[in-house]
Amino acid sequence: MAVYKRRYRPYHGPLTPERSRFLVLTRYAFAGLFRSRVFVLLFVLALVPTLFFAAYIFLANNSAVQQFLQFHVAGGFAVENKFFFTLTMIQTQLAFLLNCWVCPTLVAGDLVNGALPLFLSRPFSRPEYVLGKCAVIALLLSVVTWVPGLILFSLQAGLAEGGWTWSHLWMVVPIVCCSAVWISMLSLISLAVSAWVKLRIVATGVIFCAFLVPAGLGAIFNTILGTYWGSLLNFSELFRLILVKGFRLESELVGRAGLPQVPLFAAWIMMILVCVLSLYILDARLQAREVVRG
Amino acid sequence: MTSPNRQIVFDSVSKFYGEVLGVNRVSFALDPGITSLVGPNGSGKTTLLNLLTGLIKPTRGSIHVLGLTTGQPVELFRQVGYCTQFDSFPPGSTGYDFIFWPLRLHGFGREQAARLTDEALERAGMTQVARRKVAGYSKGMRQRIRLAQAIAHHPSVLVLDEPLNGLDPIARAEAIALFGALAVQGMHVIISSHILEEVDRISDRVVLMSSGYVVAEGQIREVRQEVRDHPMQILVRCSNAARLASAAFELNHVVEAKIVNDGRGVLIRTRDAEQFYLRLNKIVCSGLIEVEAVAPADDDVDSIYQYLIGCNGGPI
Amino acid sequence: MNARLITRAKEWTQEQPWELYATQIFVLMRNEIRRNLFARRRLWVYLLAAIPVVILLVQRAFARNTAEPFYIESATRVLARIVHLYYVRLGIFFACMGIFTWLFRGEVVERTLHYQFLVPVRREVLVIGKFLAGTLISIFLFESAVLACFYLTYDRFGAAGWSYIFDGPGLHQLGAYLLVTALTCIGYGSVFLALSLLFKNPIVPGLVLMGWETIAPILPAWAQRLSVTSYMRHLCPVELPVEGPLAIFTVVAEPVAPVLAILGLLCLSVAVLVLSCFLIDRIEITYTAE
Numbered sequence: 001m002a003v004y005k006r007r008y009r010p011y012h013g014p015l016t017p018e019r020s021r022f023l024v025l026t027r028y029a030f031a032g033l034f035r036s037r038v039f040v041l042l043f044v045l046a047l048v049p050t051l052f053f054a055a056y057i058f059l060a061n062n063s064a065v066q067q068f069l070q071f072h073v074a075g076g077f078a079v080e081n082k083f084f085f086t087l088t089m090i091q092t093q094l095a096f097l098l099n100c101w102v103c104p105t106l107v108a109g110d111l112v113n114g115a116l117p118l119f120l121s122r123p124f125s126r127p128e129y130v131l132g133k134c135a136v137i138a139l140l141l142s143v144v145t146w147v148p149g150l151i152l153f154s155l156q157a158g159l160a161e162g163g164w165t166w167s168h169l170w171m172v173v174p175i176v177c178c179s180a181v182w183i184s185m186l187s188l189i190s191l192a193v194s195a196w197v198k199l200r201i202v203a204t205g206v207i208f209c210a211f212l213v214p215a216g217l218g219a220i221f222n223t224i225l226g227t228y229w230g231s232l233l234n235f236s237e238l239f240r241l242i243l244v245k246g247f248r249l250e251s252e253l254v255g256r257a258g259l260p261q262v263p264l265f266a267a268w269i270m271m272i273l274v275c276v277l278s279l280y281i282l283d284a285r286l287q288a289r290e291v292v293r294g
Numbered sequence: 295m296t297s298p299n300r301q302i303v304f305d306s307v308s309k310f311y312g313e314v315l316g317v318n319r320v321s322f323a324l325d326p327g328i329t330s331l332v333g334p335n336g337s338g339k340t341t342l343l344n345l346l347t348g349l350i351k352p353t354r355g356s357i358h359v360l361g362l363t364t365g366q367p368v369e370l371f372r373q374v375g376y377c378t379q380f381d382s383f384p385p386g387s388t389g390y391d392f393i394f395w396p397l398r399l400h401g402f403g404r405e406q407a408a409r410l411t412d413e414a415l416e417r418a419g420m421t422q423v424a425r426r427k428v429a430g431y432s433k434g435m436r437q438r439i440r441l442a443q444a445i446a447h448h449p450s451v452l453v454l455d456e457p458l459n460g461l462d463p464i465a466r467a468e469a470i471a472l473f474g475a476l477a478v479q480g481m482h483v484i485i486s487s488h489i490l491e492e493v494d495r496i497s498d499r500v501v502l503m504s505s506g507y508v509v510a511e512g513q514i515r516e517v518r519q520e521v522r523d524h525p526m527q528i529l530v531r532c533s534n535a536a537r538l539a540s541a542a543f544e545l546n547h548v549v550e551a552k553i554v555n556d557g558r559g560v561l562i563r564t565r566d567a568e569q570f571y572l573r574l575n576k577i578v579c580s581g582l583i584e585v586e587a588v589a590p591a592d593d594d595v596d597s598i599y600q601y602l603i604g605c606n607g608g609p610i
Numbered sequence: 611m612n613a614r615l616i617t618r619a620k621e622w623t624q625e626q627p628w629e630l631y632a633t634q635i636f637v638l639m640r641n642e643i644r645r646n647l648f649a650r651r652r653l654w655v656y657l658l659a660a661i662p663v664v665i666l667l668v669q670r671a672f673a674r675n676t677a678e679p680f681y682i683e684s685a686t687r688v689l690a691r692i693v694h695l696y697y698v699r700l701g702i703f704f705a706c707m708g709i710f711t712w713l714f715r716g717e718v719v720e721r722t723l724h725y726q727f728l729v730p731v732r733r734e735v736l737v738i739g740k741f742l743a744g745t746l747i748s749i750f751l752f753e754s755a756v757l758a759c760f761y762l763t764y765d766r767f768g769a770a771g772w773s774y775i776f777d778g779p780g781l782h783q784l785g786a787y788l789l790v791t792a793l794t795c796i797g798y799g800s801v802f803l804a805l806s807l808l809f810k811n812p813i814v815p816g817l818v819l820m821g822w823e824t825i826a827p828i829l830p831a832w833a834q835r836l837s838v839t840s841y842m843r844h845l846c847p848v849e850l851p852v853e854g855p856l857a858i859f860t861v862v863a864e865p866v867a868p869v870l871a872i873l874g875l876l877c878l879s880v881a882v883l884v885l886s887c888f889l890i891d892r893i894e895i896t897y898t899a900e
Contacts, residue, residue, distance in 0.1 A: 101814060199719055201711075204813040209654075209704055212820075216700035217661055223691050224665050311896070349724055349895040368627070371730040378728075380897065382721035385645065398637045399729040401630045 021124065025132030026139070029106055033136070042101055043144075046094040050148040053087050057152060061159035079156045084171055085247040088149055092182045092239065095141040096211065102140060103190035104203035106133045111198045111289055120290045130191070130282060137187040146179035174246030182239050185271055188278035189235075195285035211235055231262045235274070238267040299361035301325060302346065302451065302482060307355035309341055315506040316341040320355070322501060322511050324484070328477045330493035331486040333503030339486040340379060342503070343455050346484070347376045359451055372400065375444035379455040381436060383428040389415070389439045390424040393446050400447050410446050417472065418442035419465070433460035441469065451482040458487065470496050525549050525563040527591035528570065533584040535560045541577055545570065561591060634731050638739030639746065646709055647747045655705045655748075659755035662692045662701075666762040679770035686783070689763045690848035693756060693787045698842050702752055702794045703820065709748055710802035711812045713740040714893075724895045734887040741803055741883060748795040756791050760784050779847070786847040793845070793875050797838035800879040800886070807889035841875040844868060 016024060033039050059065060060077030110116050119129055153172060157165040189210055194203040214233035221230030231237050244250055245264055302324040309316035317338040331339045344350045345357055348364030357363065362370045383392060393414055397407035415421045418438045423431070428439060437460045444452060454473075458466050473496060477483045487493045493500065502510040532538050538560045539551040548570065550563035564570045567590070578585050646652055717723035726736055764771035764780060774780045801819060805812040826837035834840040844866045866874075 097817070100817070201715060201719060201811050201813060204811055205704075205707060205711075205816070208813060208817055213658065213700055213704055216696055220662055220692055220696045221665055223688055223695075224662070224669055344895060347728060349727055351894060367727075367732060368630075368730040371728060374728075376728050378724055380721050380724060384641070384722050384725065385720065386649070395637060395641060396725065396729050399634050399731050401627075401633060401730070 018123070022128040022132035023135065025119070025124075025129065026135040029133065029136040030139075033102060033105070033140075036105075039101060042098055043140075046091075046098050046144045047148065049090050049094070050087075050152065053083075053148075053152055054155060056083075057156050057159060061156070079160070080168075081171060081247040081249060084149060084153070084175060085243060085249055087152065088145065088175060088178060088243060088247075089240065091145045091148060092179060093236070095144045095183065096186060096236075098144060099137060099141060099186045099190055100204055100207045103137060103187070103207065104194045104200040106136060107191055107194035108198055108200040108203045111195065112200070116286065116289050126283065126286050126290065129286065133191060134187050137190070138183055141183045141186065142179070145183065146176045149175035149179065171247065174243065178239070178243050178246045181242060181271065185235065185239075185275055185278075188275050188282065192278035192281040192285070195282050195289075228262055229266075232266060232270045235271070238262070238271055241267045242271075301358075302360070302484070303358045304342075304346075305356045305358075307345060307352045307357055309345060309350060310353045316350075317345070317503075317506045317508075320508050322508065324482060324499075326477070326480050326482050327498035328473055328483045328485065328496055330497035330500045331484065331503060332488065332493060332500055334488055336505075337503040338506040339488075339503055340455055341506075343376070343378075343453050343484065343486055347374060347453060349376075372447065373450045374453060375447065375449035375451070376453040377440045377444035377455065377457055379459075381433070383436070385429075386427065388425055388427055389420055389431070389435075389442075392428055392439055393443045396443060397446055402447075410448075414442040414446035417445060419468065434462055434465055437461055438465065438469075441472075445472075445476070449481070452476060452484070454483070454485045456486055456488075525565050526567045528562045528564065528567060529554070529559060529587075529589050529591045530562060530574065531559040531586040531588075533558075533586075534582065538577065538583050541573075541582070542570075545573055558586075631732075631735050634735050635739040635742065638731075638736065639743040642713065642740055642743030643747060646712065646743065647750075652708075655708055655751060658701045658705050659751045662696055663755055663758045663762065666759055670762060670766055673766070679767055682764070682767055682770065682774050685763050685767070686848055689759060689783075689787075690846065692759055693790065694842070694846055697752060697756065697791060698794050698839060699823070701755075702748065702791065703798055703823075705751065706744075706748055706795060706798035706802050707813070707816045710741075710744045710799045711806040711816070713744055713803060713806065714890075715806040715810075715812060718897065721897050723893075727895065733890040733893075737803070737883065737886050737890050741799060741886075744803070745795055745799050748799060749792050752791045752795060753788055756787050757784075760787065783847040786845055789872070790842050790845050793872065794838060794842055796879050797841070797875050800882040801838070804882045804886045804889065807886055807893065835874060836878065838875065838878075841866075841871045841878075844871040 056077065057079055059069075060079050066077070110119065116129075120126065124132075150172065153168075153175065157168075190203075190207050193206045193210055194200075197203045197206050215236065218230035218233035218237075221233070222228055241262065241264060304320045304322050307320045308318050315338075320342065331342060333339050341350065345352055346359060348367065348370065351364070359370060360373055362373065364370060387395075390411060393411045394407055397410055398404070400407075402410060411424075412421070415424045418441050420435065420438055420442055423435060428436065431439065437457070441454070441457060444454070452473075457473075458469060461469060473483050473485065477498070485493060485497070499513050499516075500511070501508055530538060535553045535557055539553055542548045542551040542560065542562050542564075545564070547566040548562055548564045550561075552561045552563075553559070554561055562570060571588075574585070574588065577583060714723065717726065727733070731739075764775055767774070775784070802812065802816065805815050805819070809815050823837055823839045826834050826840050827843075829837075845868050
């Protein structure tokens with residue numbers, strides 16, 4: 001009889017269900033993230049503008065306080081589609097900052113420390129690994145983007161006089177969906193970059209570059225060649241276009257710039273292409289590193 | 295007594311990494327020769343060496359190397375060569391470049407730097423592969439090229455962090471011989487190791503470390519003296535083991551007497567070896583037994599280490 | 611008191627082994643240039659510098675005929691935008707972020723910084739040597755790119771273009787662009803070097819710096835003195851009109867004499883470098899958290 005037969009006792013306890021097993025990664029990633037003071041600070045700071053927006057809603061719906069504080073705004077305090085458009089724009093930009101900090105720590109650490117083969121030697125598949133990591137970003141950025149949006153919408157619905165809720169209910173769709181589009185693109189690009197460059201510090205830099213440098217290049221491309229197609233390289237601008245359409249603000253915001261814009265379908269195609277490309281890169285890089293060589 | 299300008303002096307040195315203790319209240323003075331720093335992983339050996347070379351700064355206390363502090367890098371690093379444990383090299387560099395360019399930073403002219411590089415490569419047995427990229431070296435070769443770099447500028451103090459790691463037995467013997475030769479020239483050679491056997495044979499003195507504290511320091515025999523309370527083992531090969539064992543039991547300082555398997559010897563454990571030797575002389579003179587050999591069974595670093603730190607000898 | 615100080619300073623100056631420092635700086639620069647300029651992983655910096663040149667080449671390929679002299683003014687404005695809005699705000703910014711933060715932080719990541727600390731080199735000399743290497747690399751890359759852009763912008767106008775350069779304001783503008791490029795490299799370089807010594811991950815503070823540079827024009831005058839682009843704005847030979855989506859990058863401010871702007875930026879860079887010299891002394895080799 002081999003020695004191990006006398007000593008080895010397999011585990012007989014309950015197992016995490018297969019469907020939700022990827023959340024184990026998410027749970028541990030969150031635990032790691034919240035140990036970082038810098039992350040907590042960034043996370044809290046990302047929610048600060050929401051408080052100002054909430055204060056604005058409160059003020060807009062309380063004429064007694066307006067009179068007490070002697071606030072006079074031309075045209076009155078309006079909580080309409082432009083208000084939620086501005087909120088979503090600000091929160092998504094803060095989500096970008098938060099994402100730049102979080103994303104490289106999620107994947108780069110595993111790659112540098114050779115943890116990926118260890119994960120994938122467990123009953124985890126590569127898609128589950130990606131899902132587990134994406135879930136961290138999705139949950140985190142949701143808390144910073146569409147969740148405050150919906151909370152503020154509910155606040156306004158509660159404070160506003162009858163009829164406001166039903167006439168503005170359509171805004172829930174752009175608040176959630178546009179944020180989701182931005183979160184998907186952010187997370188996929190950032191995870192792909194992190195998997196590509198491995199080192200955390202470099203990954204953070206490359207994520208910034210991936211969003212800011214193409215935008216600048218696009219602007220120069222437009223300037224030199226006298227076109228507007230360079231804007232396709234500006235992801236923030238593409239998102240803004242989608243958001244403008246979502247909040248039905250075309251006439252107000254697009255028209256004001258007085259410049260020709262990239263068509264909406266082109267913006268969608270570009271964003272989908274970027275997501276697909278990121279997913280392909282992510283898969284290829286993880287596949288290349290899931291086996292230990294040498 | 296050796297002048298402080300010829301010594302390496304640690305004066306009440308402490309190093310904390312936040313709340314984690316690196317080393318605490320370390321004080322000693324080292325004379326030229328080979329000094330071994332021994333302790334298990336995480337005992338603070340590398341921290342101590344990094345403090346000595348200024349790679350980290352002490353939280354408290356002061357360090358003087360041949361009268362110099364780490365605040366005088368130009369003077370200090372002319373005297374000190376440090377072969378670290380970090381197995382990393384400037385990307386793309388060859389073995390030759392790895393030694394040559396630091397020598398240029400020392401201020402040596404091109405020709406002199408080239409001569410010193412060749413000499414160091416020769417001593418480390420790396421001449422043949424010097425023009426190859428370090429990235430393609432084996433672990434042993436990387437260890438040797440680091441050693442070559444540390445000795446290239448003819449330092450007075452050579453600091454070696456686990457220098458024999460990754461070396462094959464022949465290279466290990468060559469390296470040990472090299473350390474011995476350097477020490478004979480009057481150099482300070484400080485070696486850290488957790489493999490006790492290798493330092494036991496080559497050291498003039500040991501510094502034993504555990505959990506950031508220096509638990510013993512000095513020549514191996516001196517350290518042994520320090521731990522008198524710890525019973526020492528002495529093996530006596532003799533004609534009448536049972537008789538010697540019964541005589542030994544009459545002594546208060548003997549805590550154990552065990553007849554060895556072949557029945558021709560006794561393993562004595564005593565708290566006072568010198569008293570035991572005196573008594574043994576008397577027994578032998580009385581003609582009761584014939585002694586073939588007397589040998590301390592544990593007068594090496596292993597036993598002291600085991601006693602002081604509570605670990606077995608050998609690799610930890 | 612002053613005389614004693616001056617005597618002490620003179621003594622100190624005489625005590626210093628300047629020749630050794632010069633050799634060490636030369637060797638450090640040589641090593642750094644080899645590591646940073648001729649490395650495959652620095653390809654992105656070349657790309658960053660070359661992309662406007664490539665776009666101009668594409669434009670030239672599509673418009674083969676000599677351009678009408680009438681458009682020289684418009685081409686001049688385009689070139690000014692390329693230099694100020696792309697190179698100064700983005701290209702040089704990110705390239706300096708990559709090059710200068712990697713000078714020390716890269717060595718920490720690669721676990722090779724201890725080799726620099728174990729040679730008889732003062733840490734201040736180390737900072738200066740590495741900074742000069744980084745400056746030389748970035749200036750070489752971006753001045754080459756600006757020169758190429760300048761050539762491609764005016765060459766397509768044929769004789770009119772050359773006349774604009776040699777008989778008109780062209781040469782003066784080129785000098786100003788090259789000066790702006792060099793000063794931007796020095797300014798951002800010093801700041802990123804200091805950031806890399808201050809933070810384990812200097813990229814996030816780098817983005818904060820970018821935000822600072824963006825909002826600098828709306829800040830009080832004293833705060834503008836701490837912004838690289840504020841100095842550069844005063845050296846721009848062509849006034850950029852505020853229009854379109856690039857408007858955010860362009861802000862009109864009270865004019866400052868070019869000499870003062872140059873001196874101001876150099877003083878700022880020296881101050882930041884002095885800070886770096888203090889910071890490098892704090893650095894310890896632990897390599898654990900990278």
